[in-house]
Amino acid sequence: MTNFINTLAMRNGALFYSGLICFIMAALFFLICRKSQIKVNNTNAWYKPLKFALSIGIFCWTMGWLLFYLKPEKTALYTWVSIALLAFELFYIAFQAGRGQLSHFNISTPFYNIMYALMGIAISVVTLWTGYIGYLFFTEPLPMLPANYIWGIRMGIILFVIFAFEGGLMGSRMSHTVGGPDGEEGLPFLNWSKKYGDTRIAHFIGMHALQVLPLLSFYVLTSVTTVIVVSAMYGLLALFVLIQALKGKPLIAQRKPKIVYQPGA
Structure with a gap:
């Protein structure tokens, strides 16, 4: 396990540490779940940021591993844009959980409407760009794999x-x-x-x-x-x-x- 962690950190340090922070946040959200009585849709409000922190952490580590096979000049910007946009998503989800409000499907105020739209734009950018990374795996030479x-x-x-x-x-x-x-x-x-x-x-x-x-x-x-x-x-x-x-x-x-x-x- 230690060898895997060290290799992952070597392959893409930015995504490795971003994923690690997400896992630490997930542990924090789990502890908050144990104490908090705030509910959204009849469910503990902190379950959602917990699940998203785990999911984003896994995504960061996965892409950090895979991007190593491609040329750094074609993936560096993707790394940092993905980190920024996913951090925004997680921050807003946790922010709304703390207020006992929905993050998704919530357009009840102009602010919520704008934030929900921005979340949609953010995840669309990450998804489309990940699709481009997939395209590179079809077009780039990968003789060692x-x-x-x-x-x-x-x-x-x-x-x-x-x-x-x-x-x-x-x-x-x-x-x-x-x-x-x-x-x-x-x-x-x-x-x-x-x-x-x-x-x-x-x-x-x-x-x-x-x-x-x-x-x-x-x-x-x-x-x-x-x-x-x-x-x-x-x-x-x-x-x-x-x-x-x-x-x-x-x-x-x-x-x-x-x-x-x-x-x-």
């Missing part, structure tokens, strides 16, 4: 970009729940709805292709063909989960209690 690993990186970035923009679907609906209101009972920590469709699930699965597919292609999948097949199956899984959510169906259907008929009752 195995072909199956390169394809794992390519497919991971492609699915990441597609399902990152699936977040726009939530934004257009001003809700992540289909068939009911946001804030209903959800799975522990993740808070994915137990009763209705939840478009966050496909968003989560698809975006984490960025980690899953390169790891599988490096350690498990030994040919380009298997990488592409598994990537397609992974993408179809995320798409299936999205379709189920849009039908208003939860990830795990709740069992309805059996009604036992008792004569004379």
